[in-house]
Amino acid sequence: MSAREPESLAGRRELRRYSRHLLIPEVALAGQERLRAARVLVVGAGGLGSPVLQYLAAAGIGRLGIADDDAVDETNLQRQVLFAESDIGRPKAVAAAERVAALNRFVGIDALQVRVDAANARELVRLYDVVVDATDSFRSRYTLNDACRLEGKPDVYGSIFRFDGQVSVFAPGGPCYRCLFPEAPPEGSVPTCAEGGVLGALAGLVGTWQANEALKLVLGIGSTLAGRLLVIDALDARTREFELAIDPDCPLHGERARIRDVVESEPAAPRDDGIPDIEPGDLDAYLESLPAALVLDVREPHEAALGLAPRALHVPASVLEARLHELDPATPYVVACRVGAKSRWAAQRLHDAGFRRILHLRGGLLAYAVLHESFDFF
Amino acid sequence: MTVRLLAFAGLRDVLGGPKRELSVADGATLADLWAELVRARPQFGPLEGSTRFALNGRLVARDATLAEGDEVALMPPFGGG
Numbered sequence: 206m207s208a209r210e211p212e213s214l215a216g217r218r219e220l221r222r223y224s225r226h227l228l229i230p231e232v233a234l235a236g237q238e239r240l241r242a243a244r245v246l247v248v249g250a251g252g253l254g255s256p257v258l259q260y261l262a263a264a265g266i267g268r269l270g271i272a273d274d275d276a277v278d279e280t281n282l283q284r285q286v287l288f289a290e291s292d293i294g295r296p297k298a299v300a301a302a303e304r305v306a307a308l309n310r311f312v313g314i315d316a317l318q319v320r321v322d323a324a325n326a327r328e329l330v331r332l333y334d335v336v337v338d339a340t341d342s343f344r345s346r347y348t349l350n351d352a353c354r355l356e357g358k359p360d361v362y363g364s365i366f367r368f369d370g371q372v373s374v375f376a377p378g379g380p381c382y383r384c385l386f387p388e389a390p391p392e393g394s395v396p397t398c399a400e401g402g403v404l405g406a407l408a409g410l411v412g413t414w415q416a417n418e419a420l421k422l423v424l425g426i427g428s429t430l431a432g433r434l435l436v437i438d439a440l441d442a443r444t445r446e447f448e449l450a451i452d453p454d455c456p457l458h459g460e461r462a463r464i465r466d467v468v469e470s471e472p473a474a475p476r477d478d479g480i481p482d483i484e485p486g487d488l489d490a491y492l493e494s495l496p497a498a499l500v501l502d503v504r505e506p507h508e509a510a511l512g513l514a515p516r517a518l519h520v521p522a523s524v525l526e527a528r529l530h531e532l533d534p535a536t537p538y539v540v541a542c543r544v545g546a547k548s549r550w551a552a553q554r555l556h557d558a559g560f561r562r563i564l565h566l567r568g569g570l571l572a573y574a575v576l577h578e579s580f581d582f583f
Numbered sequence: 584m585t586v587r588l589l590a591f592a593g594l595r596d597v598l599g600g601p602k603r604e605l606s607v608a609d610g611a612t613l614a615d616l617w618a619e620l621v622r623a624r625p626q627f628g629p630l631e632g633s634t635r636f637a638l639n640g641r642l643v644a645r646d647a648t649l650a651e652g653d654e655v656a657l658m659p660p661f662g663g664g
Contacts, residue, residue: 253664341664364661366592371661385642386660390633396593398663434642436591436658441601447656448641523596526625550626557625 219311223265231426237265241311243423246270246333248321248349250301252398252408253339253363253415255287260416261337262305262312266423269305270333272317273297284405321345323469326352335422337361337415338382341397343389344469350375350382351467354457359422359431363415365403366396368440370411373449374418376431384452385434393546400544407439480552483539483564485573491539491564492516498537500566503551508543512579514570522547529558537562545569584609584651586616594634594659597626607649613638614645616655634659 226232226240245266247257250273261269277285277292277300292300302316319325321340330336330352338349338360346362353360353375360375362382375381414435421427434447456463483491492498492515502514503522520528522542532538532555540555542548545568552565566573585606590598598620607616613636621627627634637656638647649655 249664251664339664341662343660343662346660363664365663366661369592369661386633386635388632390660391629394629395633395659395662401593403663434658438591438601445656446640447637447658450642523599550629554625 219265222309226264232424236424236426239424240265240420241267243335244268244270244333245335245337245419245423246272246329247337247339248272248345249339249341250285250287250297251275251281251339251341252284252365252403252405253412254301254337255285256409256412257337257339257416257419258287258301258305259308260413261419262309264416264420265309266312268313268315268333270315270317270329271298271301271305272319272321272329273301274318274320284403284408286409321348321352323348323467326467327356330356330358333358335359335361335419337363337419339363339412339415343395346382347389348467348469351457351464354381355464355467359429361415361418361422363411365407365411366398367401368404368407368438370407370414370437370439372411372414372418372430372435372437373433374422374429374431376422376429379431380449380451381455381457383457384455385449387452387455393549396546400546404439407437410437410439478549478553478556480540480549480556480563480565482567485566485568485576488539488566488573489515495537498539501532501538501540501551501555501563502570503540503542503548504570512570512574514541514573522551525551525554529554532560534558534560535562537564539564539566541566541570541573543569544571584611584649586649586651586653586655589654589656591657592659592661594630594657597624597630598657599624611649612645613643613647613649613655616649617645630659 223237226237243266245261247254250271275297277288277295277297279293287301287304296318298316298318302314305314326348336353336358357377362373364371418429421429432449434449436445451458500514500517502517502519505521509519540548540552552563555563585604588603588605595601635642635658639654
């Protein structure tokens with residue numbers, strides 16, 4: 206693309222809004238034209254997608270794809286600054302597209318109410334120049350990584366948990382997400398933000414880094430995070446950088462590359478631990494039928510403050526090891542946490558310690574509360 | 584010899600904090616260090632396949648050998664977006 210005079214008065218008017226870009230020698234008119242000609246796909250219109258979409262739209266990216274099959278939930282508003290209270294219940298792709306259109310009428314928007322999966326990922330990715338991974342599931346991250354790699358598109362990666370964020374660029378020819386994490390963690394072994402929480406402003410920090418990397422990729426300026434993993438520790442106000450190299454065993458790289466197409470990345474199934482589940486809808490009847498049974502609530506104290514489990518013995522998972530001797534293997538325990546991840550591990554520990562009368566509450570106390578139309582455990 | 588451990592995100596809970604010093608045998612590798620961690624805290628066990636190690640700022644394979652004072656970062660994938 207070459208620098209040229211804007212072809213029309215309308216073009217000149219449009220350019221005026223980008224004045225502060227035009228004043229930067231590395232961007233200038235030629236760069237602004239590149240931004241206008243660029244197509245960027247943002248997958249996930251959530252905590253990361255919010256700042257990404259805002260900055261890319263404001264910067265004048267010509268075509269923005271917004272892929273998200275979810276709807277706005279009240280608990281999103283703490284960090285997903287693209288949405289207003291009036292958006293609750295609306296499809297995120299639609300609400301985000303409206304907001305972006307209001308921000309910059311010169312941006313073409315593809316509101317895609319789809320989950321990016323093996324069936325559509327390559328086709329979608331092919332339509333854009335740069336892809337931003339702002340998703341919240343490991344399955345989507347591997348799918349996007351593989352699709353980008355196979356289609357030769359850069360994947361701007363960001364992820365968050367509590368106070369910590371990761372950012373990198375998986376560029377064609379460089380290391381990819383599978384070089385960093387070869388396999389998806391077993392289901393339930395890595396807590397999500399819905400399980401562990403996340404500081405709202407951290408999503409802003411990480412998403413803004415992603416927007417910045419995407420803009421540089423389009424402009425072809427500076428050095429990107431390709432080959433580097435940036436880790437942001439918002440609690441101690443520190444950033445660390447880790448060198449990332451191509452993994453010679455990566456299934457997407459080199460002569461031994463095994464992945465030739467995008468297939469659904471199934472996370473490793475949780476171990477069949479032989480501990481039966483109890484459905485949240487059956488808990489009350491179970492406790493009633495068995496007066497000796499207790500709910501072993503393994504939530505941490507700060508979570509337990511959000512609501513009491515029925516007939517509970519509270520032993521946080523973090524101290525379960527030390528307090529194991531307080532528990533009686535003869536007592537029937539229903540092991541429970543908020544969403545059923547930590548409790549799976551705790552049930553396993555009890556089982557290993559010889560406890561045989563244990564059940565695991567599937568979906569956790571949150572699912573139980575939802576059934577009872579209670580606002581506890583949110 | 585002693586190495587300095589750093590943990591991120593969910594691994595902080597498992598390690599019991601963001602930082603810790605750990606004694607390992609001379610000539611120990613990252614794989615040996617991991618085995619030591621699993622012995623001390625069984626919660627580490629299922630996370631083996633999804634944890635990456637950075638040795639003094641470089642993401643490396645588990646056969647890397649440790650030296651006195653090394654900084655070892657335990658890096659899990661972060662799920663949230």
